[in-house]
Amino acid sequence: MTAPLRNAFLALISLAANSQQAGDRFAHLGRFRLEEVSLEDIQKILGPSPLIEKGGEGDYEANIxxxxxxxxxxxxxxxxxxxxAISTHLKDVSEASVPTPKAPLPVSVAGLHLGMTRKEFEYVITKKVEWSGNVGKVIFExxxxxxxxxxxxxxxxKEELKRSGGPLFFDVLVFVDGTFQGNRLEAFRVWKVTSF
Incomplete structure (x- = not known):
């Protein structure tokens, strides 16, 4: 391998590692790591919370x-x-019906916290934020x-390994978005998808 090709390859690996580190830091809330813990597991630790189900086949979502x-x-x-999601208020759910957990929950993740400014949000994200009105979005992959x-x-x-000879990879995406009221963060969401 020539030196320029080797350097380009090493730069690509470094860029991917930096994206993983940058995105993965948002993919947990306290001890709960996304895609490694179920809603049932969370309820065992924090106590019961009504299961709210939406959607159908292909777009199903369950929330507590x-x-x-x-x-x-x-x-x-x-x-x-x-x-x-962490938010100052709820839509479509009576706030009075929401239980208090057995253990306190953090309301910040990797520097993101309610009440921060747009500039602070952009600084913590460390990647270009796409803005649409009062919502800022970023995708790490x-x-x-x-x-x-x-x-x-x-x-x-197994079938793909036989066909291609490997190596094989999962594609990982972490979506982060923040909703602002004026210049203050009133809600932020993190979603992680791992696919093959």
């Missing part, structure tokens, strides 16, 4: 909501991925190589 200091935390699971354990439990991966 808890009170938190200064706002509300909604955990979500869907057909593709999992996420959470990277690849993670499948382990032998992953391949062993996925029939589709």
């Amino acid at each position: 909501i808890y009170r938190a200091r200064g706002g509300f935390v909604t955990f979500r699971e869907g057909y593709m991925g999992a996420g959470f 990277w690849k993670v190589q499948l382990t032998q354990s992953d391949i062993n439990r996925m029939e589709m991966a």
